[in-house]
Amino acid sequence: MKYITEFRDGKLARKLARAIEREADPGRRYHLMEFCGGHTHAIFRYGVQDLVPENVQFVHGPGCPVCVLPVRRLDDAVELALGHDVILTTYGDMMRVPGTKQKSLIRAKAEGADIRMVYSTQDALKIARDNPDRQVVFFAIGFETTTPPTAVAILQARHEGLTNFSVFCNHVLTPPAIAHIVNAPAEPGETPVRIDGFLGPSHVSSVIGWAPYEPAARDFQKPVVIAGFEPLDVMQSALMLIRQINEGRHEVENQYTRVVTRDGNRKAQTLVAEVMEVRDAFEWRGLGTVPESALKIRAAYETFDAESRFALTPKQSREVKSCECPAILRGVKKPTECRLFGTVCTPENPMGACMVSSEGACAAYWTYGRKRGEAVRETAA
Template sequence: MKYVDEFRDAEKARAIAGQIAKQATPERRYNLMEFCGGHTHAIFRYGIPGLLPDNVRLIHGPGCPVCVLPIGRLDMAIALARREEVILCTYGDMLRVPGSGRESLMKVRAEGTDVRILYSPADALKIAREHPDKQVVFFAIGFETTTPPTALVIEQAKKLGLTNFSVFCNHVLTPAAMHAILNTPEAENGALELDGFIGPAHVSTVIGSAPYEPFPERYNKPVVIAGFEPLDVLQAILMLIRQLNEGRAEVENEFTRAVTRGGNLKAQEAVNRVLALRSSFEWRGLGDIPESALQIRDDYAEFDAEKRFSVEQLYGRENRACECPAILRGAKNPRDCKLFGDPCTPDNPLGSCMVSSEGACAAYYSYGRHTQRRIPVGESSA
């Protein structure tokens, strides 16, 4: 990680792109999904689609925790924020995501509720200690990367004996979503052609590469874990093309400088002490997925906001014109949405994919893809 510039070398990028062009058989198509929204932004930031041959197609997956949170869970957070005794704390992206009726945490904060932006879950503990007369709720979201800090602050709250701190837990799990994508109607009927995955970077530093091994075994889909720099992404694409050409389906790790097979065992242990699998959890665009999210264990039930405040489970309705659900499944890309670019923009987001810093719509808009023609599903978006 010390020598980042080495992975942004333009000459080396062109050389890898040349190998991709040489090895991508003209007679076939290569449909590769980058699961992580961080990869989506890196792909457009560094102009990677322009380096790829037309028959190498990149599909954008659901790897944005803000984007995949269903409207009902956001509505539940808004209901918590409206409680007079509550200070609701969360990450900045969540404030602007539209809930039911285009309600948002930003709007309820403007009404006078106490909603605060955090940079670290530890900040919520500090606020709880500074405001003993208030109930501080940390609205926790994220994939495996941000889960260990949530577990650790719950442990710390118990050690401190804090009675005015709790967590509204919405942590979700990457491999479960990948299984769900491969079992969507689009994947099963061939409308979503998917040959392999560019595996997430930060998530994999925590969980390791082993959890991806069922995908080659069960679905015959290769997975290559990649870092976020341009050479990382290009090398991962090349590795996937080689596997597909050779008829192989394996888990390979391009991001060896940060990812091991077993992952970060201390982080995993911290999570397992405090959090447990939910039997099922709703994802925007993917519906209910078994064992795809985490909840607070009974030993720490006093820090579970859902139990402390007897929060009612809510189910919101999507904006019918918004294509975020299909985009998150990989079935469509942002330019297939009639709202994209007008009226839906980062300044006026109508869907979660345009709000989040990792959202596919935000990536398309930020890097000028909204100025290009809309590409029908089935054509190359590269």
């Protein structure tokens, strides 16, 4: 299978492992943050961490759009479904994320709310066409990867005159988040997380290109390598970062050349710019308020903006008690350092978004590193 089996070749993996061992200075430690949850799962699924020297450590970042959505925005979605008699549509991962008092969308559905899982924005538009007497809201989340389909849905709804369709927009931007992670002070009582370089997101970069990461690499002197999702992609990207760190360079390099270009998908960028603009600030779970890190619907398309169409109640939202998802998203803690992990919190009974999402770090630890996590807990005990 082209571009799959070639990047899972065991002989090439061992060759890359030897190259990393040769070039990694035994007198120093390398802390490489993989921003994207897809990289986290690749690292655990294929045992990449076990193939590199002990002084090369992967730090799990906030690269899971479901995980970084703050509880308040999820609570707003629950209010839309329960309090405004709308048909709320969203992607499957959002259904089981717990909000305040563990109220999730699937629990709101059990209470009578009309909440429907969709696979695409086109599914949401079809529901609006099929239910002209009901307001249909698409709960839009995601990084730059899923933003163009949302923009297309709004343009299509306007073209068709679907006055019963609107979008609750929660699309966030990766370059400002990377800059915030590097620049933000540590939380009270926390040891600052050390990051020597970033494995840049791949699907996101296929849309925006790799040029938007250049200011962060330059200003904070942290190298960025845009990495593919296969195990050999991750290992080669780690080798590229180690070389930059050893040479004192802080540039953006593109390992994922078979998909990503410097300028990205200009047509997709134009569509998004037509419909959306950058918010002044947006709250991320774990990171707090990050300036200019999310998108909102432009005034010209306000009729399709659920936040404008429906008056949402200000809320006092809060995380599930003892859930360490925010600290895990900052790279400060690992899932096995959360008291709930593997005990109260499991995929069947998630206490936080990091266990729910298919890209969450806790889900990766559970699926691929569960025995390792149990050993860590037994040692700590």
